[in-house]
Amino acid sequence: MSRLILTPNLDRPDDVYADLLAAHDGLDKAQSDALNARLILVLANHIGDRQVIAEALQAASRAGQPV
Amino acid sequence: MNKIFETPLYPYTRSPDQGCTPVARRRVVIVGAGPVGLAAAIDLAQQGIEAVVLDDNDKVSFGSRAICFAKRQLEILDRLGCGQQMVDKGVVWNLGKVFFGDRKVYEFNLLPEDGHQRPAFINLQQYYFETYLVQHAQQLQSQGAPIELRGQNKVTRVEDRGDHVALQIDTPEGPYDLQADWLIACDGAGSPIRAMMGLDFVGRVFEDNFLIADVIMDAEFPTERWFWFDPPFNKGQSALLHKQPDGVWRIDLQLGWDIDKEQEKQPEKVIPRLKAMLGEDVNFQLEWVSIYTFQCRRMEKFRHNRVIFAGDSAHQVSPFGARGANSGLQDADNLVWKLKLVIDGKAPPALLDSYDTERVYGADENILNSSRSTDFITPKSQQSRIFRDAVLDLSEHFAFARPLVNSGRLSLPCTYDGSDLNSADALPDGPARTRPGAPCPDVALEGGYLLPQLGNEFVLLCINTAPPQALQVNGIAVRPLALTCDGQTNTALAQRYLGDAPAAVYLLRPDQHVAARWPSYNEPEIRAALLRATAQG
Missing domain, CATH: 3.40.30.120 (Glutaredoxin)
Known part of the structure; x- marks a missing residue:
C-alpha cells in the first residue's frame, strides 16, 4: 500500500514554488481560491488513492496547528 | 387541476368489522394507501395473505409528488403484475444533462448497458402510480384475493398486545375497534402511528426551501433530466426540469432559507420565476405548486414487534436521487416474503429482524447519498461552494471531474452486504x-x-x-x-x-x-x- 511522501520529493523545489506563485499572479482572492480548489481536485485525482489523500489531509491539518 | 386526484377512488363504505363482537381480527393491516402500502398489500394478497389497507383519505396523492421510478422498482412492479401499465403511461428516460451558469458542462446516460427489460427510469405522477395500484388491488379483490381498501378509516389508537395489535379507527359513522396479527405502518413521513407509539425520528434538517411547479406546456425540451447549478434565471441556486406524461413538466427551483412560503406559492410570484426560466413567449398553465423543505432521518428500528414501519414513516431523504418512494417499494419488496413465511409458520419471527437490519442498511445508504447530493447542490459554506464550483468548472474540460458532479445519485437498489441471511460467497471468480x-x-x-x-x-x-x-x-x-x-x-x-x-x-x-x-x-x-x-x- 502506498503511503504519503513527507520527505523531500521535488527535484527543483524553488521552481515548483515559483510556478505556484506565478499561477496566482494577477488573480483576486476569489479567483485564487477557485484556482486552489481546482488544483487540489486535479492533484487528488492524479494521486488516485483515498488513503494517501486522507494522510495528506491529516498532515496539512496538523501542520496548521500550534506545536 | 387534474380530476384524477379529486375523485374518491375507494370511498367509505361500512365494513362488517364495524361494531362487531368479538372484535374482528385481520391477518395484516396496513395503514396508508400510498405507493408503499398499496404495493405491500398487493404483494401479500397475491400470495394469499389477507391484507386490509386503511387510509384516512379516499383519493390518490394530491399533486404529482414522487415522479421518478427507477428500474429496480419497475422490476418489483412487474412481480406484482403492474409494471407494464406504469411503463406504458410513464415517460421513459435515461439521459441527464448538467448545466453550470449558462453552459452545459456534461451529460450522462444512466443505463449504458443493454439486456434490461426496464429502462433506468420512468417519470410518472404519483397520482397515476397510486391509481394503477388501487385499480390492480380492486381487480384482485374482484377475483377473490384477500385484499380490501377502507377509505376514510383513520387510526386513532394503536397498542401492541404482544400476540396482536389493537387498533381504534375513526370513520364517518363513528369509531370501531379492530385487531391485527401484524400492522405495517406506511403512513408517511409524519406517521401518526409512529407518533402514537412515541417512537423517535431523528436526523439532519436542511435549511433550504424548494419550489415545485408542475406546468402544462407544449415545449420542445427533450425527454431528459436537466439540472442547473447557479443558472442565470435563478442566481446562486439550483433548478431542475423534468418531463412527465400528459405534457406536464416538473420544475424544481431552489429558493433559499429566509423566504415567505405562502407568498412564494402565489401565482403572481411563481409565474415570473417560470417565465425567467422558460422564456417570455412559452405558454404554460400551472397544475400544482408546492414548497418543500426536507430532512434526512430514520427511525432507530423499523420493526417494533408486530408493528413494522415501511417507506417514509421509517426513513426520510431529500428528493435528490429519487430515493424516497423508490426505497419504500424496496422496503415492501423485502418485507412481504418474510412476513408470508412467518405467517405460514415456515420461518421464525426472527426472520423479520432481517427486514430491520437490511432496510436500515438500505436507508443509511440512501441517507448518505442524499445528504451528499444536497451538500453538493446547496453548499452551506463559502468553502464548500468553492469546491463545488471547481468540480463543475473542471467537469466541462476533464472527464475525471464528472463523477464528482453530484446533482443527485439516482436510486439504485442496495446490496445487502453482511446480512445474516447471506451465505459465504462460494463463487469467488463470479462477478x-x-x-x-x-x-x-x-x-x-x-x-x-x-x-x-x-x-x-x-x-x-x-x-x-x-x-x-x-x-x-x-x-x-x-x-x-x-x-x-x-x-x-x-x-x-x-x-x-x-x-x-x-x-x-x-x-x-x-x-x-x-x-x-x-x-x-x-x-x-x-x-x-x-x-x-x-x-x-
Missing part, C-alpha cells in the same frame, strides 16, 4: 455485482428476460449445470431454473452471473436478491443456505 446480498441484474434471454422468471419463491438458478428436481426444505419450495450460455449465446448472462467461472448455481430469494452461490450443485449446502436465508440457520 462482484451478483455476490450474495445483491439484487439480480436482468439479462435478455431468447424470447424474454430473466427477471420475470424469478421471484415470489426461492429459485435455484443453474447455469451450465444440470438442475435438480424441485426441492423442499422445511416446507419451503425451491424452484429450479436451468439456463445455458457459451461464448456465443447469452453472453450477458455469462458476464453478469458467471464471470470467469464455467458454471454456477445461485440460490435466489423471493425478492430477487442473491442468497448464496456456488460453482456446482451441492444439495446439503443449498439446504443450509436456505435455512440461513430464512433465519433458521
